Amino acid sequence: MSPFARYTIGIAIPFLSVIPTVPLLYRLPVSVFGVPLGLVWLFACIPLASLCLAICWFRHDRYRPDEEIESDYGQGRPR
Amino acid sequence: MIAAFAAIFALSLALALMSRRDLKQRAEDFFIASGQFSAVLFFFLAVGETYSITSVLGFPGGIYANGLSFVTWFLGYIVLAFVLGYFLNPLIWRAGRLRGAVTLPDLLGRHFDSRALEIVVALAGLLFLVPLGMQQFLGLEIVLKALGTEVSPLLLASIAGVFAFAYIAISGIRASAYVAILKDILLILAILVIAVAAALQWSKEVDPVLATAAANRVMQPTLKGDVFAVTTILLQSAGFSMAPQICASIFTARSASAVRRAQITMPLYMLMFPFLTLVAYYGLRHIAHIETANALFPAVAGMLLPPVLVGGVLAAAALSALVVLTATCLTIGPLVTRNLVPGLGDNQQRQWSKLVMALYLVLSIAGAATSSQLMVTINNLYYFGMTQFLPAMLGVLFLDRMRPAALIAGIAAGDTVAFLLFEFAIPVGGINPGLIGLAVNLAIVFSTLRLAPGEMRVPIATQPLRARQKA
Numbered sequence: 001m002s003p004f005a006r007y008t009i010g011i012a013i014p015f016l017s018v019i020p021t022v023p024l025l026y027r028l029p030v031s032v033f034g035v036p037l038g039l040v041w042l043f044a045c046i047p048l049a050s051l052c053l054a055i056c057w058f059r060h061d062r063y064r065p066d067e068e069i070e071s072d073y074g075q076g077r078p079r
Numbered sequence: 080m081i082a083a084f085a086a087i088f089a090l091s092l093a094l095a096l097m098s099r100r101d102l103k104q105r106a107e108d109f110f111i112a113s114g115q116f117s118a119v120l121f122f123f124l125a126v127g128e129t130y131s132i133t134s135v136l137g138f139p140g141g142i143y144a145n146g147l148s149f150v151t152w153f154l155g156y157i158v159l160a161f162v163l164g165y166f167l168n169p170l171i172w173r174a175g176r177l178r179g180a181v182t183l184p185d186l187l188g189r190h191f192d193s194r195a196l197e198i199v200v201a202l203a204g205l206l207f208l209v210p211l212g213m214q215q216f217l218g219l220e221i222v223l224k225a226l227g228t229e230v231s232p233l234l235l236a237s238i239a240g241v242f243a244f245a246y247i248a249i250s251g252i253r254a255s256a257y258v259a260i261l262k263d264i265l266l267i268l269a270i271l272v273i274a275v276a277a278a279l280q281w282s283k284e285v286d287p288v289l290a291t292a293a294a295n296r297v298m299q300p301t302l303k304g305d306v307f308a309v310t311t312i313l314l315q316s317a318g319f320s321m322a323p324q325i326c327a328s329i330f331t332a333r334s335a336s337a338v339r340r341a342q343i344t345m346p347l348y349m350l351m352f353p354f355l356t357l358v359a360y361y362g363l364r365h366i367a368h369i370e371t372a373n374a375l376f377p378a379v380a381g382m383l384l385p386p387v388l389v390g391g392v393l394a395a396a397a398l399s400a401l402v403v404l405t406a407t408c409l410t411i412g413p414l415v416t417r418n419l420v421p422g423l424g425d426n427q428q429r430q431w432s433k434l435v436m437a438l439y440l441v442l443s444i445a446g447a448a449t450s451s452q453l454m455v456t457i458n459n460l461y462y463f464g465m466t467q468f469l470p471a472m473l474g475v476l477f478l479d480r481m482r483p484a485a486l487i488a489g490i491a492a493g494d495t496v497a498f499l500l501f502e503f504a505i506p507v508g509g510i511n512p513g514l515i516g517l518a519v520n521l522a523i524v525f526s527t528l529r530l531a532p533g534e535m536r537v538p539i540a541t542q543p544l545r546a547r548q549k550a
Contacts, residue, residue, distance in 0.1 A: 007166075014162040018155045019312060023305040026151070039147060042154055043353045049158050049346040053165045057343055065544055066336045069176035071114070073107040 001060040010056040014049045018042070081226060083390030084397075088242065091261055091398060095246045095254035106428040109251035110181050110413050111330040120256050121332040122341035124406070126348045127259030128328055129157065131211075132218030132400035135266065138352065139359035139379075140372035150356070155312040158346050160319035165342040167320055169335035170476045174539040175326070182410070183326040183468065184418040190475045190536065193483035199490060200468060201418035204323040204410075207464035211407050212443030215400040216240075218373065220447065222396045225377035225389075233448060239397065240440040243404040247436055251429075252331060255405040262402050265395035267351055269380075273392065274354035276383040277361035290364045303509035310511040318466025318513075324410040404443075408436035463497035463513035470524040476540050480532035485524050493520030 001009075022045070026038035107113050116124065141149050171186075180186035183204060188197025216236050223235040246254040319325060332338045355376075361383075362375045369378055380392045412432030416423050423431060467490045474481035497516030500507060507515060527533075 010165060011162060015159060018159060019309050022151055022155060023300065023308060026300045036147070039150065039356075042151065043350075046154070046158055046346050046349045046352075049162050050343055053162065053343040053346075056165065057339060061336070061339055064336070066334045067173065067176075067544055068334065069173070071107075071176050071179040073105075073179045073181055 216447035
């Protein structure tokens with residue numbers, strides 16, 4: 001997966017699904033079983049965000065090498 | 080009801096005691112579990128810290144009091160904070176490891192080699208974390224009152240404070256994470272049970288006047304309201320991971336991939352909110368009057384469930400306050416004993432931190448009892464303040480010549496601008512004052528970066544990945 005695709009799927013799609021989509025949908029006089037369409041869509045954005053992140057993970061990030069960094073936590077003053 | 084409540088609290092103490100088995104006698108183990116949490120434990124700790132008692136009581140209470148107007152920014156910013164966290168938090172984890180950081184001021188102070196920046200961030204963090212504790216005790220008061228005991232609210236709050244302190248004393252952040260597992264599972268179950276009961280009883284004994292009023296409580300969109308929602312979502316989603324307690328929870332993770340895997344599933348925990356919305360609307364249709372809007376959730380539970388289940392629901396809500404309290408305590412302790420008073424040994428850090436935490440709990444109980452206006456104002460400023468650390472974090476992760484003095488000036492200016500705009504209600508067309516403060520902050524930092532760049536520091540994101548590395 002290219003970096004462009006990773007950021008588009010992982011950041012652009014979830015952000016655009018909320019801003020400006022939700023406020024715009026609230027302006028439509030449409031409801032689903034009495035619930036405003038904007039609210040239904042906002043609830044749908046929750047699993048959509050997980051799905052987008054899962055695509056980034058399974059198509060790209062799971063193949064990245066993981067680091068094991070041993071730290072010197074010291075006494076809490078800058079070194 | 081009380082027996083079920085007490086049994087769940089006893090179970091939480093047993094879990095805290097179980098968490099002791101992995102405990103080592105080092106300060107970093109006490110505060111951030113030496114960065115050894117798996118993706119699962121990190122997930123539970125992170126969502127445990129995200130959804131406090133104010134989410135459980137405040138979300139349905141907010142719908143009850145104001146209709147749907149705040150739902151957009153409330154849900155929007157959390158879901159997008161998790162999205163940004165997938166990309167930013169692994170880098171914050173890496174920065175924490177490479178700089179040997181236990182706290183956010185550790186990270187910034189060490190990266191920029193600036194004691195002044197460390198102190199400023201520690202002091203600002205302390206100031207904005209104080210009201211969080213008070214908020215938890217205000218919520219606890221409502222939950223404990225719903226238990227229907229004759230004991231005074233102050234005594235009940237004090238007992239809750241003792242429980243929070245006991246978790247910390249037993250094994251620090253490990254106890255907090257173990258109790259968070261119980262709390263997170265119980266809370267989801269509690270909300271599901273109430274929502275299913277509400278759906279089954281939806282049309283029974285409904286007051287037609289209330290039902291009509293409830294149906295009319297949909298948001299009437301306005302341009303100003305939309306501007307506020309959008310700017311608040313942008314500000315708070317960007318600032319979410321900058322809060323010292325969130326940074327500390329990121330530092331507990333074992334690896335960057337543990338952070339990523341947990342971030343993928345975090346939005347799914349938000350699926351409780353549609354069910355909480357259902358609970359709120361059930362309350363709107365069936366409850367004509369309530370003492371305070373935040374008491375709606377326990378009131379609906381009391382209407383729909385048998386006492387033993389109500390006890391479980393109230394225990395879940397109370398635990399959500401205690402998990403946030405313990406995590407906040409474990410952030411505030413090292414802010415004082417590592418950053419404001421540096422040079423203390425491992426043992427001294429833990430001992431003095433316990434004193435600081437006990438003091439914080441007492442002050443929070445007193446603050447909730449008096450509920451001073453100052454506390455309320457600071458509470459409103461929480462995100463204004465936390466988000467001002469964003470330019471400094473961007474400097475750590477991505478930029479190479481930032482000056483610590485510019486970062487301090489940016490934080491001071493951002494906080495001041497946001498505070499003045501908010502306090503004097505200066506009209507800005509609905510834009511969140513915190514975002515304007517952040518814009519001023521960024522302008523100062525980036526103009527300094529352009530006009531008078533500081534010394535070269537390799538940003539964390541551009542340092543090459545190494546399979547094994549000793550910092």
